[in-house]
Amino acid sequence: MRAILRIAARIGRRAGPPNFPYPKRPGENLTISPSSIVEKAADATARATPVSVARRVRGLSDRAIAWLFIAPAITLLLAINIFPLLWAVYLSFTNYRANRPNAPVQGVGLGNYQRVLNDPDIWQAMQTTAHFVFWTIVLQTVIGFTLAYLIDRKFRGHAFWTTIILIPMMLSPAVVGNFWRFLYEPQIGLFAYAVSMVSGIPTSDIQMLGNVSLAPWAIIIVDTWMWTPYVMLICLAGLRSIPDYIYEAAEVDRASPWRQFWSITVPMALPFIMLAVLFRGIENFKMFDMVTLLTGGGPGSVTEVASITLKRAAFESWATGRASAFAIILFVAVFGLANIYVKALNKVKQR
Amino acid sequence: MSAANSAHSVVEPSLSSKRIAGTIVVIYALITLIPLVWIFLTSIKSPPDSISYPPKIVFTPSLEGYCNLFTTRTRQTPDYIASLPAPVGACDEVTRRRNMVIAGPSNFVPRFVNSLVIAFGSTFLAVFLGTLAAYGFSRFKVPLADDLLFFILSTRMMPPIAVAIPIYLMYRELGLSDTALGMILLYTAVNVSLAVWLLKGFIDEIPREYEEAAMIDGYTRLQAFRKVVLPQATTGIAATAIFCLIFAWNEYAFAALLTSGEAQTAPPFIPTIIGEGGQDWPAVAAGTTIFLIPILVFTILLRKQLLRGITFGAVRK
Numbered sequence: 001m002r003a004i005l006r007i008a009a010r011i012g013r014r015a016g017p018p019n020f021p022y023p024k025r026p027g028e029n030l031t032i033s034p035s036s037i038v039e040k041a042a043d044a045t046a047r048a049t050p051v052s053v054a055r056r057v058r059g060l061s062d063r064a065i066a067w068l069f070i071a072p073a074i075t076l077l078l079a080i081n082i083f084p085l086l087w088a089v090y091l092s093f094t095n096y097r098a099n100r101p102n103a104p105v106q107g108v109g110l111g112n113y114q115r116v117l118n119d120p121d122i123w124q125a126m127q128t129t130a131h132f133v134f135w136t137i138v139l140q141t142v143i144g145f146t147l148a149y150l151i152d153r154k155f156r157g158h159a160f161w162t163t164i165i166l167i168p169m170m171l172s173p174a175v176v177g178n179f180w181r182f183l184y185e186p187q188i189g190l191f192a193y194a195v196s197m198v199s200g201i202p203t204s205d206i207q208m209l210g211n212v213s214l215a216p217w218a219i220i221i222v223d224t225w226m227w228t229p230y231v232m233l234i235c236l237a238g239l240r241s242i243p244d245y246i247y248e249a250a251e252v253d254r255a256s257p258w259r260q261f262w263s264i265t266v267p268m269a270l271p272f273i274m275l276a277v278l279f280r281g282i283e284n285f286k287m288f289d290m291v292t293l294l295t296g297g298g299p300g301s302v303t304e305v306a307s308i309t310l311k312r313a314a315f316e317s318w319a320t321g322r323a324s325a326f327a328i329i330l331f332v333a334v335f336g337l338a339n340i341y342v343k344a345l346n347k348v349k350q351r
Numbered sequence: 352m353s354a355a356n357s358a359h360s361v362v363e364p365s366l367s368s369k370r371i372a373g374t375i376v377v378i379y380a381l382i383t384l385i386p387l388v389w390i391f392l393t394s395i396k397s398p399p400d401s402i403s404y405p406p407k408i409v410f411t412p413s414l415e416g417y418c419n420l421f422t423t424r425t426r427q428t429p430d431y432i433a434s435l436p437a438p439v440g441a442c443d444e445v446t447r448r449r450n451m452v453i454a455g456p457s458n459f460v461p462r463f464v465n466s467l468v469i470a471f472g473s474t475f476l477a478v479f480l481g482t483l484a485a486y487g488f489s490r491f492k493v494p495l496a497d498d499l500l501f502f503i504l505s506t507r508m509m510p511p512i513a514v515a516i517p518i519y520l521m522y523r524e525l526g527l528s529d530t531a532l533g534m535i536l537l538y539t540a541v542n543v544s545l546a547v548w549l550l551k552g553f554i555d556e557i558p559r560e561y562e563e564a565a566m567i568d569g570y571t572r573l574q575a576f577r578k579v580v581l582p583q584a585t586t587g588i589a590a591t592a593i594f595c596l597i598f599a600w601n602e603y604a605f606a607a608l609l610t611s612g613e614a615q616t617a618p619p620f621i622p623t624i625i626g627e628g629g630q631d632w633p634a635v636a637a638g639t640t641i642f643l644i645p646i647l648v649f650t651i652l653l654r655k656q657l658l659r660g661i662t663f664g665a666v667r668k
Contacts, residue, residue: 062491065572069487073480073543074499080540081506084517091517098520147379153364155373163654164380167387169661170650174603175639178622179390182632188402190389203404225383233658237666275665286510289603293622307604310512315608320516327513334508 085331092324099318112325122326124301125309131216132223132291132305133284137277139224144231145273149265151232152239162236169229177290180222184208184294209295215303219291223284231276238272239265271349278341285334306330390643393636401632416633418442419626420459420641424451426627459638462620466642468531469616470599473538477595478588480539481546486576488547489554490562500551503544504663511604519609531614537605542595545663549594552664553587554580590656593649600646617642 092112096105116122147165151158168176183191192206208218242265250260288307291297297304297312310330314323364372393401397413424446432452438444446453488496518537519528527533561583562575570578581588607619621638624631653660659667 062572066487066491066493069483070493070499073484073503073547076480076536076540076543077503077506080518080537081509081514084514084521085509087517087521088513098516098523101523147376150372150376153369153372155369155376157373158376161373161376161380163651165376165383166654166657167647167650168383170597170646171643172601172603172618172646174601174607174618175621175642176386176390179636179639180386182393182630182635183386183389187404188406190385190406193404193406225386229383230661234662234666237658272666275662279662282508288510288512289607289618292607293603307510307512310510311608314512314516315519320520324516327510327516331509331513334510335505338508 088324088327091321092328094321096320097318098314098320108321112322113329115322116326116329121301122306122309125304125306128216128301128303129285129287129305132220132287132303133281135220136223136227136284137280139220140228140231140280141273141277143224144228144276145235145269147228147232148235148239151236162233166229166233168226171226173226173290174293176226177222177293180218180294181209184218186210210299212299212302215295215299219294219303222290222294223287226290227280227283231273231280234272234276234279235269238269241272242268267351271345274341274345274348278338278345281341282334282338285330285337387643390636390639393632394640396633396636398626398631398633401636413445413633414441415445416631416637418445419457419631419634420624420637421457422446422453423455423457425454426451457624458615458620459617459624462615462617463641465531465610465614466600466617469534469538469614470596472531472535473542473599474592474595476535476539477542477546478550478592481543481550481591482581482584482588484543484547485550485554486580488551490559500547503547507541507544507663512608515605515608518605522609529610529612529614534606534610534614534616537609538599538602541602542598545598545660546591546595548663549591549660550584550587552659552667553584553591556587557583586656590653590660593653594660597646597649 093107093109094105095108095112097103151162180191183189186192186204186207191208192203195201195206196203206214208214208221246264246268247260250264255263286307287305288311291303291305292308292311295303297308310323310326313319313326317323392408394416395412395414396407396410397415400407400410400413401416418441422442427450429450432447432450435447435452438447443453487493488500493499522528522533525533527536557580561579562570562572565575565579566572601618602616603618606616610616610619617638621635621642624634624638626634650657
């Protein structure tokens with residue numbers, strides 16, 4: 001019995017209250033465990049520095065210091081993120097072309113947006129992106145969660161192997177994606193060689209980057225190789241946040257392991273899985289570097305994800321106005337989808 | 352009651368399930384390492400070995416990849432090469448065996464230095480600004496704090512190419528195109544959001560009582576920040592710095608669009624290393640190996656803080 005308590009205490013210490021990075025609005029309960037509500041309340045009372053202390057503080061007022069500290073970061077973000085974004089909004093209503101800076105700029109109203117939304121190539125790119133985002137998320141969630149579940153068995157050396165598994169996600173997607181081109185070579189590449197050894201298909205038929213039906217999977221495989229550890233790490237935190245007494249209670253009630261898995265493990269880890277899916281979804285919606293270096297959007301345009309179409313419109317066709325309109329549409333789409341998703345995430349957490 | 356070895360212990364998985372889990376995880380880990388091992392092996396292969404079929408696992412190591420990475424070479428007639436004085440160093444020798452002579456250094460070192468300057472410069476600025484802002488958000492009642500924090504986070508959601516269009520125009524006007532300063536400012540802006548979110552979490556964990564005690568002892572707020580909070584936050588600041596460094600080091604989209612020569616970093620440069628008749632894979636692998644090693648070291652140093660860093664502080668272990 002003491003051993004159980006000891007392990008429970010150890011795990012309990014490891015799993016702090018999760019804290020999600022979204023603004024808390026009144027009436028919305030964003031906390032996962034009841035204990036963190038208490039902490040929030042304690043935190044709120046602690047926030048106000050006691051008057052007796054404040055009176056004795058010399059130097060700048062707290063208000064002045066607060067703005068002095070926050071202003072530089074906000075200014076930089078305004079200058080390098082928000083100002084350009086507003087500029088892009090302005091450009092999206094004009095026919096400006098960056099390669100002809102001296103040509104007269106005319107307003108075209110909503111013309112650019114109309115053209116973008118009626119462009120079949122752009123819808124094709126959105127479909128390619130959706131295919132890529134969907135399958136990378138499915139594969140990474142399934143493999144990542146399975147790995148986390150297995151690592152949570154705490155076999156000997158699990159910490160070491162977890163670190164090893166994490167390595168790919170820290171590397172540069174561009175530099176590593178570039179090298180995957182070599183691994184995918186049909187004749188000399190290791191990937192084709194290994195697949196043909198296992199399956200018996202001749203290596204010349206495994207044209208991962210040249211075949212129209214294989215290329216979309218080539219980018220999915222590399223992304224899954226790189227980012228499964230990311231999902232795994234977040235799922236692992238989720239599994240470790242489940243207190244042992246719940247499993248103990250289930251055991252007392254003679255719930256089968258299968259039942260325990262589906263009615264304790266999965267629902268309690270779900271907010272974490274959903275958070276991982278959110279981060280991966282946003283990242284892969286923006287995907288540019290790895291795909292550019294691996295396939296450049298080809299063969300033809302079967303792997304041309306939205307960011308590559310955008311780059312071509314902006315920096316190859318120099319249709320700056322139209323590209324800006326597309327950029328704004330993409331940004332609104334990510335932002336809108338992320339917001340809807342966060343609402344769903346909060347609902348799950350409230351349960 | 353000793354529950355440690357009991358088969359019915361809930362919290363402690365059975366020995367056989369541990370063994371199966373361990374085996375599967377180790378197999379997965381080894382498979383995911385193959386591409387990385389292959390990068391290293393390719394870097395020490397000679398060009399003919401690197402493109403042999405079937406792929407060679409046993410081969411004589413060669414320095415040619417590293418030589419080709421650091422030099423540019425020109426083809427010469429055997430007669431001319433025979434007339435040259437004896438080769439100096441291993442690279443000279445390897446090059447001459449391929450009927451070539453070293454013409455000069457390649458662009459790899461300057462590009463690598465650019466990467467270092469831009470990554471460290473932007474990390475320093477982002478962590479500096481981020482620490483100040485995080486302290487502000489953590490300790491003071493800032494009006495609309497939640498909205499400001501969400502705004503800071505949302506700047507990360509923009510596709511880089513969407514930001515790159517106006518940045519490209521803005522930098523062209525300001526003369527910041529293809530300069531290290533321009534890239535440092537850009538990466539600082541991208542990283543500041545991560546730095547604020549992570550550091551706010553770390554500073555929130557430092558009890559306010561420490562500063563209050565210091566202030567009662569006569570410190571001003573700024574002194575208390577410098578002498579009490581900063582030393583307490585060292586681990587958090589170091590972890591944040593490494594995350595910023597890794598982002599700036601790995602970044603490709605902005606670097607490829609906004610730099611072309613002078614300020615080009617290593618990620619857009621490495622894929623352009625070509626030899627005769629296509630990509631010089633041993634040289635590319637050599638560049639990739641040198642480029643990846645610092646990240647490998649950092650990943651191992653960071654492993655305890657990794658979860659926090661990749662989720663913007665949303666999940667803490």
